[in-house]
Amino acid sequence: MIRLHHVGGSRSFRILWLLEELGLEYEIRHWRLDDGSTRAAEFLALSPTGRVPALEIDGLAIFESAAIVQYLCERHPQSGLAPSPGTALRARWLEWLGFAETQAAILEQLNIQHIFLRPAEARSPVLMKLLARRLAATMQVPEAALAGQETLLQSGFSAADVMLGFNLPAVFRFVRAEGFPQLAAYGARMARRPAYQRALARAGEDRLYTRDFYEVPDV
Ligand SMILES: N[C@@H](CCC(=O)N[C@@H](CS)C(=O)NCC(=O)O)C(=O)O
Incomplete structure (x- = not known):
């Protein structure tokens, strides 16, 4: 069960x-x-x-x-969604698993700043800006890795793509996709996977985001 x-x-x-x-x-x-x-x-x-x-x-x-x-x-x-333990490829796979959470933790902070914190005066545009920069820095890593390959591992689709792929729709709500063509195309590829679509159909409503993009307010 x-x-x-x-x-x-x-x-x-x-x-x-x-x-x-x-x-x-x-x-x-x-x-x-x-x-x-x-x-x-x-x-x-x-x-x-x-x-x-x-x-x-x-x-x-x-x-x-x-x-x-x-x-x-x-x-x-x-x-075949994970390389064999003890191999060099497994080390890369494990890195991506941890990396996806490093990125998700920044997203969580951005969600707190832009959406959850009340009253609005408790929010910090300075922190929002800093977090968006830190998020963009994490985006550079898969952007570089995906040049010339369709998935995070050269060997093909793996569960590392599931871990990181989940982040991408949220990532692009805080950092514009323009500077990240590989990552944007990769996100679209992941979302087209039949398993992703089946999961989406069972996922229930996402109540978090009400905007496509969250600008940092002017200070
Ligand atoms: N590192 C954990 C993070 C889990 C996590 O923070 N989940 C969020 C939703 S994305 C949550 O349940 N937040 C509720 C809360 O913080 O009370 C994981 O990857 O499972």
């Missing part, structure tokens, strides 16, 4: 997408981040900081998206 604990538009989409890439059967339990339910004991038993994703699988509960991705890939080595 596989049950994904999911919030629309959140990092749990990575797991939803990966489950579709793996062709596994699973159920989804939908949660909201704005009704206190992820702070209840029932959810904290699955994910002690009250964050999604959490995955129940054969009696085990796992949190942290990169850990879940690694675990699912280990259970399904035949999927």
Whole structure:
């Protein structure tokens, strides 16, 4: 039995997408981040900081998206979504898994600054600008890696693309795509994958973003 604990538009989409890439059967339990339910004991038993994703699988509960991705890939080595442990390619794959979270953490700070912080005076345009620059710096890395290849690893599509690919629609809400042609094309390629589309159809509403682009307000 596989049950994904999911919030629309959140990092749990990575797991939803990966489950579709793996062709596994699973159920989804939908949660909201704005009704206190992820702070209840029932959810904290699955994910002690009250964050999604959490995955129940054969009696085990796992949190942290990169850990879940690694675990699912280990259970399904035949999927080819992760290079073999101990190889140089595996080192690159693991780097991308961690890197995707480095980038997601900056996105989270941008979300806090542009969307969640109340009252609006508590927001800092200086910090917004700094965070957008830090985000752009992370974007340079896959931009360079993708020159001449379609996926993060030269060997082809892997779960690293799922980890990073999830970030991209959000990334381009804070940094314009113009300076990042490889990354923008890659994002569009990932979104065209049938498994991505199937995941999107089951994902539920993304309530976070109401604008295509979040400008830093003038100070
Ligand atoms: N490093 C964790 C981060 C999980 C995380 O922060 N998830 C967000 C949604 S994208 C969340 O649940 N936030 C709710 C909260 O912070 O209370 C992972 O990759 O799973």
